[in-house]
Amino acid sequence: MPELPEVEVLVRHLDPLLRGKRIRGVTVGRAKIVRPETSATLADRLVGATFGATTRRAKYLLFDLRHGTRSEPFSVVGHLGMTGRMFLQPASAPLPKHTAVSIDLGEQRFVFEDQRCFGRFNLDRAPLAELGPEPLSDDFTADAFSEALGRSSQAVKVKLLDQSLVAGIGNIYASEALFLAGISPLRRARSLGREEIGRLRDRVREVLADAIRFGGSVPLDWSGAGKGHALFYYGAKETGPATRSAEERFAVYGRDGEPCTRCSGEVVRCVQAGRSTFHCPRCQLA
DNA sequence: CACCATGTTCCTTG
DNA sequence: CCAAGGAACATGGT
Numbered sequence: 373m374p375e376l377p378e379v380e381v382l383v384r385h386l387d388p389l390l391r392g393k394r395i396r397g398v399t400v401g402r403a404k405i406v407r408p409e410t411s412a413t414l415a416d417r418l419v420g421a422t423f424g425a426t427t428r429r430a431k432y433l434l435f436d437l438r439h440g441t442r443s444e445p446f447s448v449v450g451h452l453g454m455t456g457r458m459f460l461q462p463a464s465a466p467l468p469k470h471t472a473v474s475i476d477l478g479e480q481r482f483v484f485e486d487q488r489c490f491g492r493f494n495l496d497r498a499p500l501a502e503l504g505p506e507p508l509s510d511d512f513t514a515d516a517f518s519e520a521l522g523r524s525s526q527a528v529k530v531k532l533l534d535q536s537l538v539a540g541i542g543n544i545y546a547s548e549a550l551f552l553a554g555i556s557p558l559r560r561a562r563s564l565g566r567e568e569i570g571r572l573r574d575r576v577r578e579v580l581a582d583a584i585r586f587g588g589s590v591p592l593d594w595s596g597a598g599k600g601h602a603l604f605y606y607g608a609k610e611t612g613p614a615t616r617s618a619e620e621r622f623a624v625y626g627r628d629g630e631p632c633t634r635c636s637g638e639v640v641r642c643v644q645a646g647r648s649t650f651h652c653p654r655c656q657l658a
Numbered sequence: 659c660a661c662c663a664t665g666t667t668c669c670t671t672g
Numbered sequence: 673c674c675a676a677g678g679a680a681c682a683t684g685g686t
Binding site for chain 1 (some may be wrong): 675676677678679681682683684
Binding site (some may be wrong): 374375453490491533535542543625647 | 662663664665667
């Protein structure tokens with residue numbers, strides 16, 4: 373579940389649940405997730421600490437912690453990778469199969485499960501320094517965006533995934549924003565005019581904000597063990613219309629072969645930098 | 659067996 | 673040094 377909107381909704385969910393809770397124990401099920409820390413080092417640092425705010429930077433989660441009010445605050449940096457999930461469950465519940473980190477909070481436990489182990493949960497803040505502006509912040513201006521796209525000969529869709537350019541867009545919302553802006557993902561970044569860049573910036577913000585609104589409006593089954601890892605699809609108990617199919621919310625992503633909702637032309641899939649891209653060649657002229 | 663998957667990092671090539 | 677392309681990472685689902 374991992375682009376900016378999903379992380380934002382997760383953070384809003386976790387913050388009030390974790391705040392003020394004291395860590396009694398830490399168990400690492402997948403050592404790779406906590407590197408470069410070792411399991412023992414991480415546990416040493418965390419046990420006894422109390423959660424403060426849980427916030428987000430791009431797709432990273434930041435868990436503020438401190439050992440009493442007189443000691444220096446620090447934070448754990450989390451990332452969901454492709455398949456990470458985080459939730460609280462009763463301490464008596466069985467641990468999920470792919471539990472990467474489990475934190476004992478007393479009555480409850482905080483679980484980070486990650487099937488593919490692309491996620492992380494450690495004290496290394498270095499990756500944060502490489503990130504570009506938050507797309508929903510005032511820093512993400514058309515000027516800044518234009519500057520970032522620069523003279524690059526790379527396709528604009530590939531540039532949208534570059535976290536040093538703008539931080540938080542992933543493979544789904546990149547295709548979606550380009551469709552809404554009516555810009556082909558195949559266009560070279562440097563070929564975009566000022567007007568197009570401004571439009572793309574606005575649609576990026578819109579698609580991310582809408583997704584956050586959507587995720588915040590739907591009752592999510594955070595601890596559900598079920599159903600895959602689709603965005604905003606935590607468990608499948610309540611298969612109501614709102615959560616039934618996350619993909620149904622997308623205009624082009626995953627819709628290759630289907631008619632474009634705007635022009636009825638056919639949505640096509642192509643591969644750019646090893647990732648799938650979806651677009652409507654009629655609405656998004658190359 | 660083949661190909662696909664919401665992400666990031668490392669290595670090679672130019 | 674930089675830009676760009678590709679493989680690797682680990683584990684599935686179809």
